[in-house]
Amino acid sequence: MTDYGPAAPHGPDMSGRHPSMVTPNFDMNQDEAKMFDKLLKPDDSYDANGVYWADMSWFKRARFVMHTDAIEARRELGNIWAMAKKDPLAPVGFYFRNMVLPGAGLGLEGYVLFSIGNLKPLFQKGFPACWGTGKGQGTACSPTWLAAIEYMEIVGIIFGQITVGIIGDWLGRRWGLIQDATIMFLGLIMLTAMWGTTYNGWIICYVWSLFFYGVGVGGEYPMTATSGMENAVGSGKISTKEDRLHRGRKVTSAFLMQGWGQFFNQVLLILLLLIFHHGSGNPPYSKVATQWTFRISFAIPAVGTLWLVYYRTFKMKSASKQLQLQKKKSNVTGYDTESLKMTFTHFGGRIIATAGAWYMNDVFFYGNKLFQSEFIGVVTNHSNSIMPGWLYNLVNVGVSLCGYYLASFLIDNKLYGRKHMQTLGFLMDFILFMIPAFNLEYYTSAAHIREFQTMYFLSSFFNQFGPNSVTFIAAAECYPTAVRATAHGFSAAVGKLGALTAAVLYNYIDTQTKFYVVPWFGLAGVFLSVCFLPDTTGLDLKEQERRWAFIRAGRGNEYHGVAVHPKHLSWWERMRGLSKQYDADLDYKQRVEEMRKEWELLMQEKFDEKAGQLNQDDWEDLEHEYSHEVHEYFKKTSRSPVLNGQEKRVPPMSGQNTAPNDAINEKRAA
CATH class of the missing domain: 1.20.5 (Single alpha-helices involved in coiled-coils or other helix-helix interfaces)
Structure with a gap:
């Protein structure tokens, strides 16, 4: 008698017999075992013997x-x-689509964010009545509002990182991306057109324009990281080679657009000043040349940001797909507050690592500028021109880009990877700051300034080829999809508190003291990385989502897969005994059973969908269709079902609507 229900692929039985409720006399064959091994043990993560x-x-x-x-x-x-x-030109187009466009927001953010520091020396020379530090200068503007330029920019970024991170997990990645681009566009219009009837009024307008723009900048961090990562992972249930081998490269390649933004900003400022200052970069700088330079420098990225609003609105309609699938799986419609609570409970050590390390890194990132102001004065014999500073900064950005690209090249290498890269970067920055700290006069003398300059460039290189790149990706992939943007935004916001610490601290201590203080933040970064940061290099991100499903269901101790392998856990997590759950053989059995249930559920959903639309007279057609589909499955997987001659009933799915099954079975009984 023909079977009415959907059969399911049970996979190879570890005991040697195949536990099929539909075909009890069936024994698995080698082809089927190979099929499951190919799905569950891909050759880029497992050897020929199935060893991870x-x-x-x-x-x-x-x-x-x-x-x-x-x-x-x-x-x-x-x-x-x-x-x-x-x-x-096809490879160039491929790079543009897959690396440049995902990081376009960060590129524009890097352009504008770092232009603030680049414009400061120009403002000091062009508007001495407001910005000047000489005798009788700087009296037209409030020192409080001048200092607020850096503070309010950072406060706006922190606000954006937290709020947009929550919005990204609540309404979706796409809406967060569109909102960021829109805010940044309006902020650039404000920066381009900022004005005041007095110098102080102009500064106040400048401060609030930067705050508004900073909100959009802050949102770019969690949105770019999460959307780029989930795009690499894909939306299917089976993991991909792109995820396992190139996820880190894809995200880091988007992040390094921040470096290109800095580079183009510095190039354009140099060109604009030469254009509007009659081909000369030497002082004195007129107010007219200064105004044209900074206003045009803000107007140019406004055009690119407006295009970004269009692109994200009409070309990125599936950016939230991964999040939607996760919410559907967890039966969550709004913001998943339960997952947020559980994240702090189960991943508290990871939050310390991603947020704490980002804080330490941002103190270093801003501390790097300490080198520049010292050696430029010696090299240029304290020139009054702003051009030497801009040119040396351009060289430094080029060195930083080398660090970014090397990071993207090695961040997925299983022998090096994220954790080693961040630890080494922090350690090298600690050493490079410590060497001159206790002999500053020696290294800032004319005879040894080149050594000092070399340490400056090396500190920039290891900052990018280390914590600045790794903190960006680790803060996203250490956490589940449901709260990934929130966790990344929180970590980035704590990092910006490090920048705020540096901005405030450096106003109250001299250069020698700064060099005494800053290195210890690097050593603290080493400690946090070693103790609390898990190494997600080579870890299938969907395997981490699978572990989270166990935790979300209150069965975290029943998970035995590679996400709790000692290699992928932090020292803190290993000390808590989480690595003892790892059991490769038991996990393989669980994964086969999960695939069987997923296939049964899929078939049941298809069956229920069609059955709900049919009347009693159409059951025979439905029976024939599903019987054919089941036999097609057996044919494709080289299985030959053996029926024992007994009548089979449709097995009801746990938690599913069994009405169609009951109707079929009642029809059979009749």
Whole structure:
């Protein structure tokens, strides 16, 4: 007699027999075992014997990783060559679509955010009555409002990071992205047109324009990180090679657009000043040249930001797909407050790592400028021109870009990866600040200023090739999808408190004291990274989501997969005993069973959807259709179902509507 219900692929039975409720006499074959191994043990993470890369000895692991990476590099280079043969500009277009566009918001943010520091020396020379520090100068503007320029900008960023992070998890990534671009566009209009009847009125307008723009800037951090990461992961249930091998590169490549924003800002400021100052970069600088320079420098990115509003509104309609799927799975319609509470309960150590390390990094990031002001004065013999400072800053941004790109190249390497990169970056910055701290006069003398200058550039390099890149990605991928933007925004906001600490602290201590204080933040960053930061390099992000599903259901101790492998947990988590849950064999059995249930559920949903639309006379057609579909499945998977001759009833799905099954079974009984 024909079976009416959807059969399910149960996978290989670990005991040697196949536990099929539909085909009890069936024994699995080798082809089916290979099929499940290919799905559950991909060859970029498991060797031929099914051993996870982190379970291998160090020598075998190194050989496996180098072999896998070599194969992937050849594949990618082959694809690039194939694209180039068809169209020489195709690789450029690919890079633009996959790396530049996802980070366009951060590029524009980097352009404007860092222009504030670049414009300050121009304002000091062009508007001495307001900004000047000489005798009789700087009296037209309130010192409080001048200091508020940096403070209010940072406060706006913190506000945006927290609020937009919550909005991104509540309304979706797409709306957060559109909102950020819109706010930044309006903020740039305000910055371009800012005015005042007095110098002090102009400064007040400048401060509030920066605050408003900062709100949009702050939102870019969680939105770019989460949308870029989830785009790499994809929306299907099966993980992808792009996620496992290139997730970090994809996010870091978007983040490094911030460096390009700084670069283009400095280039344009130099060109604009030369244009409006009659081809000369030397003082004195007129008010007219100063105004044209800074206003045009803000107007140019406004055009790009308006285009970004259009692109995100009409070309990124699926940016929230991953979040929507997660909410549907958890039966959540609004903001998932339950997941937020559980995140602080289960991932408290990770919050200390991502937020704390970001705080330490931002103190260092702003402390890096301490070098520049010291060595430029010696190298240029304390020139009154702003051009040497701008040119040296341009070189420094170029060095930083080298650090960004090397970070994107190695951040997914399983032998190095995120945690080692952040720890080494903090350690090198600590050393590079500590060396001159206790011998500052020696290194700032004319005879040894080159060594000082070298340490400045190296500190910039290791800051990008280290904590500045890793904090951005770690703050997103350490947490579940439901609260990923919130957690990233919170971590970034704590980081900006580090920038605020530096902005306030540096106003009250001299240069020598600054060099005494700053290095210890780097050492604190090393401690936080070693103790509390998990290493998510090579970890399938969907496997982490799978672990979260267990935690969300109150069964966290029943999870035994690679997300609790000692390699992917922090020292703090290992000390709490979480790594003891890892059991590769038991996890494989669980994953096979989960695939069976997912397939049954999918078939049941399809069956219920069609059954609800049919009357009693159409049951025979429905029976035939599903019987055919089941046999097609067996044919594709090389399985030959053996029925024992007994009549089968449709197995009801747990938690599902069983009315269609009951109707079918009643029809059979009749």
